[in-house]
Amino acid sequence: MTHANCPRCGGRLARDNDSGRCAPCQAAERDRLSAPPVVPASFWEHEPVRRALAERHLGRVIRAYRCHPYHGRAALPQTVVAGWLGITQAQLSRVENGPPLVHLDRLTHWAQLLRVPPCFLWFSLPARLTEVAEHDAVPVKEAGPTAPPALTDACIAGSTQGGGTTDRRQFHALAALAGIAATGSLDLLAAPHNAARSIGMEQVRAVDSLVNEFRRADAAVGANRLCDTAIRVHAQLSAAAAKATYSRDVGEALQATLADLAIETAWLTIDANRRPEARAYLNEAITRARFADDPRMEVRAFAHLALLTWRDRPGEALHAAEAALRSSAGWGTPRLATLLHLRAASTYATLNDMSGFHRAMSRARREFERGVSEDDMPFLHFVTEQELKGIEGLSYLALGRPERAANAFRAITENPSPVLRRNQIYYSVQLADAASRQGNLDEAAYTAMNLLPDIGRVSSGRVSLHLAQLRSSLGQPQRATAATRQFVEAYDQAVHA
Structure with missing residues (x-):
């Protein structure tokens, strides 16, 4: 008997619809094939999932996951889920x-990949990984032209083995990258003479999984420690792809x-305060997206190009935001429209266009109030009320209204927000800056000083x-003042420790 409603979104199905899902949900299927979807909380209350x-037994959990009615009448194929996990269909069986x-390493990695809520697991995720699994987030603000002393590195204690700051920093980076190694995707980074001469869809999924692991590692250790690795990975994979053969579908x-x-490499260069390097990656991304x-x-x-240029080249940033709005017309979700209007709002502020800023912020607010969508792209998770306030604050700073x-x-x-810690720290620094510009020096000093213990956890x-x-x-x-002297002394001690 034909279901009257789509099991994924609840929308009514047409009489002649025999697919089990409505047209918008079918349109979202292409994204779903490359990575696990963001499922609602009720997903994990389904009886077969709860029983598994x-x-x-994580294998039975995966089988119950594949057969969940959320995915439609037909279960997700083992080949698709195996691609997410970085294994073969036979291995998944x-x-x-x-x-x-x-x-434990495989249990941890796969539970994270499928976004199984930690409260349902029978094993404990490491504290850092639990935070990333629940709150994978991407920060969004701009950096200036010159890097300061590496406070985050100086604040990291030496290794318990006596290795010092550098060894400890490398240890954290390697720990975060363990998830990347677990995907098996690094097999694609062989020396050029060993690179595959042909590429199939399974290898494309492996690279997609690798990109997702970079995002998780970024949330765990920050951009400074991943930027060079991402650049190297990008160069090697691009070179391998240029020499390989593949079908038309695989090529797209x-x-x-x-x-x-x-795009991920560009973001890491932006957050690592290496902004001039980002443009080439974004230009490449636009070209490849059009090829595909x-x-x-x-x-x-x-959207990332608008982020990169809103201070230095606001005219270009505005063009980028408007181009993104045009391209997403008809399929973009409210959260995506919110982000793009925020990009435009900050650019209008840089141009000292108060009316344009208010107009764009109003549009961003209207879209935000429409709520989230199951079709939101994963990178939009950071678009929250906190982000709206943050962009508003940065814009008022640019407009000279501290x-x-x-x-x-x-x-x-x-x-x-317990979710977006890096953004929380970033906006707290901006609060201190705004208070300083107002002449509230003690508030600025106390706000900044309270951040020093947290800065060591953010490599940005x-x-x-x-x-x-x-x-x-x-x-x-x-x-x-007494407060500013106390902050300066504490900061200098942290940098030179």
């Missing part, structure tokens, strides 16, 4: 039907995936840059 979790997995998927890798006829990837690249900027940033710090060049600039401003003799 109670049996503590053995995992589902064999004895329970006992290797490969171009879209390499565009995604280029993938408007979603093209819009993502334009008092209004401080109010916006204060609203963020008074209602901290642009955060370190803004804090260094604040130290320089508050360290001027004519601005000396």
Whole structure:
């Protein structure tokens, strides 16, 4: 008997619809094939899933996941899910039907990949990985031209083995990259003479999984420690793809995936305060997205281009935001439209166009109030009320209104998000800057000083840059108070420790 409603979104199905899902949900299927979808909380309450979790058998959990009615009448094929996990279909069949997995590294990685809520698991995720699994987030603000002393590195204690700061930093980077190694995707990074001469869809999925692991590692250790690795991976995969042969369908998927890798590399260079390097990656991403006829990837690249240029080249940033809005017309979700209007709003502020700024912010707010969508691209998770306030604050700073900027940033710090910690720290630094510009030197110093213990957990060049600039401003003799002297002393000790 034909179901009257789509099991995924609840929409009514047409009488002649025999696919089991409505047209919009079918349109979202292409994205779903490359990575696990973001499923609603009720997904994990489905009886077969709950039973498999109670049996503590991850293979059976995966089988129940594949057969969940959320995916439609037909179960997800083993080949698709195996591609997500970085294994073959035959290996997945053995995992589902064999004895329970006992290797914690694989249990941890696959539970993260499928976004199984930690409260349902029978094993504990490491604290950092639990945070990333629940709150994978991407920060979005701009950096200045010159990097400050590496406060984040200096704040990291030496290794318990006596290796010092560098060894400890490398250890954290390697730990975060362990998930990348677990995907098996690094097999694609063989020396050029060993590179595959032909590429299939399974390898494209492996590269897609690799990009997702870079995002998770970024959330765990920050851009500074991943930027060079991402650049090297991008160069090797691009070179291998240029020499390989593949079918037309594989070629389109490969171009879209390499565009995604280029965007991620560009983001890491932006957050590591290496902004001049980002443009080439974004230009490449736009070209590859057009080769693949993938408007979603093209819009993502334009959104990052607007982020890159909104301070230095606001005219170009505005063109990029408007191009993204045009390209996404008809299929873009409210959260995507929110982000693009925010990009335009900050650009109008840089251009000192108050009316344009208010117009764009109003549009962003209207779209935001429409709520989230199951078709939201994963990178949009950071578009929250906090982000709206943050962009508003940065825009008021650009417009020379530090008092209004401080109010916006204060609203963020008074209602901290446990999800977007890097953005929380970034906007707290901006609050200190806004207070300093108002002449509230003690508030600026206390706000900045309270951040010092947290900075060591965030390896972000642009955060370190803004804090260094604040130290320089508050360290001027004519601005000396007991609070500013205390902050300057604490900052200098942290940098030179």
